[in-house]
Amino acid sequence: MRFLALLRKELRECLPWMLLAALVFLAFGGFFLRALAYDQRHYRYYPNFSSGTLVEHVQLTQHTPLLLTGSCLFCSSLGLGLILGVRHFWIPHFTRTWPFLLHRSVSRKTILAAKLTAGTIAFVISLGTVWVALYWYANQLEAYPIPQTVRVFIEGWIFIMLGLVVYLGTALSGLSTAKWYTTKILGLAFATVIIVTTFSQWSLVWAFAVIAISVVILLSLIFDTFLRREF
Amino acid sequence: MTETVLQTESLTKYYGSVLAVDHLDLAIPRGCICGFVGRNGAGKTTAIKLMLGLLRPTAGSSRLLGCDSAALTPAIRQRIGYVTEGHRLFRWMSIAELEKFQRSFFPKQWDDKFFADMIEYFDLPKKRKIKHLSNGERAQVSLALALAPNPELLIMDDPTLGLDAAIRRQFLEGMIELIMRQGRTVLFSSHILGDVERVSDRIVVIDKGVLRANCSLEEFRAAVKKVILSFADSAPDEVNIDGLLHCRRSEKGLELTLVGTDDEKIAEWAKSVRAERYNIIKMNLEDQFIEFTALPGRKKMFRWEER
Amino acid sequence: MALWIQILAGSGKPIYAQVTEQISEAIARGELASGDKLPAVRKLAAELVINPNTVARAYSRLEQAGLVTTKTGSGTYVSDPKLRRSDAADINILTERMDTLITRGLNLGLESEDIIAMFKARIDKFVSKPKTGRGKND
Numbered sequence: 001m002r003f004l005a006l007l008r009k010e011l012r013e014c015l016p017w018m019l020l021a022a023l024v025f026l027a028f029g030g031f032f033l034r035a036l037a038y039d040q041r042h043y044r045y046y047p048n049f050s051s052g053t054l055v056e057h058v059q060l061t062q063h064t065p066l067l068l069t070g071s072c073l074f075c076s077s078l079g080l081g082l083i084l085g086v087r088h089f090w091i092p093h094f095t096r097t098w099p100f101l102l103h104r105s106v107s108r109k110t111i112l113a114a115k116l117t118a119g120t121i122a123f124v125i126s127l128g129t130v131w132v133a134l135y136w137y138a139n140q141l142e143a144y145p146i147p148q149t150v151r152v153f154i155e156g157w158i159f160i161m162l163g164l165v166v167y168l169g170t171a172l173s174g175l176s177t178a179k180w181y182t183t184k185i186l187g188l189a190f191a192t193v194i195i196v197t198t199f200s201q202w203s204l205v206w207a208f209a210v211i212a213i214s215v216v217i218l219l220s221l222i223f224d225t226f227l228r229r230e231f
Numbered sequence: 232m233t234e235t236v237l238q239t240e241s242l243t244k245y246y247g248s249v250l251a252v253d254h255l256d257l258a259i260p261r262g263c264i265c266g267f268v269g270r271n272g273a274g275k276t277t278a279i280k281l282m283l284g285l286l287r288p289t290a291g292s293s294r295l296l297g298c299d300s301a302a303l304t305p306a307i308r309q310r311i312g313y314v315t316e317g318h319r320l321f322r323w324m325s326i327a328e329l330e331k332f333q334r335s336f337f338p339k340q341w342d343d344k345f346f347a348d349m350i351e352y353f354d355l356p357k358k359r360k361i362k363h364l365s366n367g368e369r370a371q372v373s374l375a376l377a378l379a380p381n382p383e384l385l386i387m388d389d390p391t392l393g394l395d396a397a398i399r400r401q402f403l404e405g406m407i408e409l410i411m412r413q414g415r416t417v418l419f420s421s422h423i424l425g426d427v428e429r430v431s432d433r434i435v436v437i438d439k440g441v442l443r444a445n446c447s448l449e450e451f452r453a454a455v456k457k458v459i460l461s462f463a464d465s466a467p468d469e470v471n472i473d474g475l476l477h478c479r480r481s482e483k484g485l486e487l488t489l490v491g492t493d494d495e496k497i498a499e500w501a502k503s504v505r506a507e508r509y510n511i512i513k514m515n516l517e518d519q520f521i522e523f524t525a526l527p528g529r530k531k532m533f534r535w536e537e538r
Numbered sequence: 539m540a541l542w543i544q545i546l547a548g549s550g551k552p553i554y555a556q557v558t559e560q561i562s563e564a565i566a567r568g569e570l571a572s573g574d575k576l577p578a579v580r581k582l583a584a585e586l587v588i589n590p591n592t593v594a595r596a597y598s599r600l601e602q603a604g605l606v607t608t609k610t611g612s613g614t615y616v617s618d619p620k621l622r623r624s625d626a627a628d629i630n631i632l633t634e635r636m637d638t639l640i641t642r643g644l645n646l647g648l649e650s651e652d653i654i655a656m657f658k659a660r661i662d663k664f665v666s667k668p669k670t671g672r673g674k675n676d
Contacts, residue, residue, distance in 0.1 A: 005335035013323070096319040099285055105309035105336045230286045264589060403587045411580050411590060425547040430589050452552060513550035 002106050003114055010088065010118030017083045018126035025076040026130045032068035033134055064152050066138050073156055077127055077163025078195075084122060085170020088115045093174070098231040112226045116219075119167050123160055131156045151204065158207050162198060165211060166191045168218035175225045190218070233260040236384050236416045237282065241291035244277055244440075251277040253440040254291065259418060259433070264410050266427035266448070267420040269437035270524055275420040276316055278437065279388045283313060296384060309337060312382030314390045318373040322362035326355060326372055330379075337380040346379040353401075367398045374405050385409060387419040391426065399423065403430050424517040438524045448516075455519040458497055460485045460506040472500045477527055488522045541570065541577065545586050553588055557596035558603075565605055565616055568665055576606060576614040603628075 064070075092098045104111060135156065138148050169191025178184040194214040198207045237259040244252040252274045259265050269275050280286040282293045284300045293300040298307045320329060334341045350357060353371040361369060370390065377385060385406075391399040403426055409415050410430075421427050427434065427448075434451050436444035444451055455476075460466070461484045470478050470485065474492035478485060485506075489497070494511065501509040514522070543560045545553055564570045576582075579597065583590040597614050600606045604622040608614045643653040 001338065002336055005332055009321070009324075009332055095322060096315075096317060097321055099280070099283075099313070099315040100320060102285060103283060103308060103311075103313045103315075105305040107305060231280075400587060404584070407584055407587055407589070411583070428553065429545070429547045429587060432589055432591055449552075515548050515550050517548060 002104065003110055006104070006106070006111060006114035007118055010115050011121060013087055014084055014118055014122040017080060017087065018122045021076050021080040021083075022126040022130050024079075025072055025127060026134075029069040029072040029076075029130070029134055030137075032072065033065055033138060036065035036068060064138070064148060065144050066135065066148065066152055066156075069134055069138075070152075070156060070159065073127065073131055074159040074162070077123070077159050078166050079163075080123065080127065081163040081166030081191075082170055084119050085167045085174060088119060089171040089174030102231055108227050109223070112223060116168075116171075116222075119171075120164060123164055123167070127160050127163065128157075131160065154204060158198070158204070158211070161211050161215075162195055165194050165214055165218070168215065168222060169194075172218060172222050172225065175222065175229060177229065187218070187221075190214070233262070235259065236261045236296055237294070237418060239278075239282065239291065239293040242278065242281055242288055242293050243290040244274075244281055244286060245289045251440050252281065252288075252437075253442075255437070255440075255442050257435060257442070257445060259416065261414055261416050262410075263432040264406060264417045264419070264430050265433040265435060266431035267418060267435045267437070268422070268424065268427055268520060269420070271422075273437045274440040275437060276388055277440075279386060279418075279420065283311075283386065309340070309380075310383040312377040312380060312385040314373050314377045314385070314387040316388040317392075318366070318370045318390075320361045320369060320373065320376075323360060325358050325360050326350065327357040329361065329372065329376065330357075333376045333379070340380045342379050342381060345381075346375050349375040349378070367394050370394055370398060371401065374402060378405055378409060381412070382409075383415060385415070385417045385419075387417070389420050389422070391421060391423060399426060402426075406430055424515075424520055428516040436520070436523060443523065452516065452519065454491045455514065455523055456489045456492065456497070457512040457514055457518075457522060458485075458487045458489060458501075458509055459512060460487070460501055460504075460509040462505070463507050467504045472496070477522065477525060488525075490523070543582075543586060545588060554592045554595040554599065557582075557586075557588075557593060558599045561596070561600055562603070562605060566664070570616050572616050572618045574616045576616070578613060 092101065101111060102108065135148060135153050138144055166188075169187040169189075172187030172190070173184055174187075176184045176187065191214075194210060198210050201207075235258045237257065239255050239257045242252055242255040242257075243250075255278060267275055267279075277286065281288055282295060282300050284303045287301060295303060296307050296310060298304060303311075321332075324332065330346060334343075350372075353368070353375070355364070355368055355371065361372070364372065374390070377387070387402075391402050394402075406417050406419065407430060410417055431448050434444060434446065434448045435442070436451075446454075463483075465483060466480055466485045470487065472487065472489065472492065473496060474489045475487060476490050477488040480486075497509070497511065541561070541564060543557060545556055547553065549556075551559075561570070561576070570576075576597065577585070579590050579593045583593045586593075597606065597608070601608055601614075605617060606614050607617045640653060643656070644650075648656075
């Protein structure tokens, strides 16, 4: 009951940014999808396309109409991660609301868990649903004759998870007590490194592994810092 | 047997090389209103935050309701009300939303009617967001939020800073209302000595992080005295009276600040140094506090000179 | 019965003393008659916005001075003036204070008859004109 109250409060704080990110992604992502779906260029690659032709999946993923949509998702995701990280872990310092929040009849772990859960839910609901919707639309034969591969779908979720990594990195930076020009930006720097590392190999397994490890590292650092920190 | 609800032992806090709280030893008994006074930057907020587990001590310990401050359990926190410095609340929430939020942490203790009555008394619209409230109105909401769960121990960090007299009075009324319930204790820090004098049973004076006084208000009021002596010839060079805190000289007079010296001893000493006249000045709490925390040898900032 | 007490925090006088003095004065003026009940400690504390212990202390001072009596479970009542005893110490203090006033009066050049007349006039005013401004209740 107390956790729910905290969760509700943290989600409510995410709400405007969730809507913003979802709308921005929907607008730009949808626009590019529509634009590319009817782009004649696609038919250039498959001049001899007729039913029964085998098309390699690599060609599908590289020439998916969701290409630019994916980039929009990537940018929206990173942006949302940064903003939510700031909202949850930087703003309370400026509004000086930490003492009020921390004097709750729950453990500090619970307070932190509520924030992180809210952040995760925010990503899933706002960007996740729009991505599912756009992916479904791209699969409609009226929009594009060749159905999309699952890989494209998974890649979208990888972008969303990278946004979560940025969220966690921003959170860690926000909780750090160092001055901003020294170890404070470590969290953000780490997130950036993870993003670059993910793209260094074009492999889904690699991406999942890197993200999973980075999330574990970030979460343990965040919990450790939060529980020990002075406010 | 009176239980100690708040106890600190050699509580010390360093910020880098700056000593904010210096070996604080306190024991606040249940059922009293304790006024926590000190000059700006004396360490009151730091001490309070240490007690509530928001800061970690460099040395020493603190216990609230028998529980170590560094590890206050949720059950203990439920019994403690805390009015934070500056009354900082979530700006985007409305009063009604804040009530719902706060209430969910006190499912059995929350007094709906009490909260509603207070908000109505303050004439605050429930739908208004915190960011649209003035400082005073936010303080009122903060008070209602802290009192409605009927806390066993209420800790208030400078709750009336910058607020008008009417709101200050409301805070005092709230404190009195709470203390009249069984077994409640209030600790509040304040700069307004008049308010402290009105409602406190005990006074704790902290100066530059050091505990200077920890006693009943009565004792403090009786202990800090100012005596003015005038002499026919010149004041004695050596002033060796018990309890001397400060001594200011003029040509033919002495102004002494004494702590804990009996009136009889003063009379005796005045006689022994052959003072022409002596006068024990009646001081109010504010004057006593200023004298008590003044630096030794302090001269007055402004001097009027005869032309 | 109207009891009006004005508390000045920040004057030199302790708050319990202010309460004690003002209740004493009310009794002397006749605003509080013998047998009248004083407000409950909590009620007065809440009204004056002072600590209940301060009120309790004031009441106990009044009881020591013999002006009121406390009946457990019932409350605090103004005592019967005939039953009030003033001990030698109280009389001494009263005498000393009268000496101070007499000295002052004589130093100002007043005659003893003038001083007595002044006293009488003040006493008459004191008892007949209560602080509240209303007429004396009998």
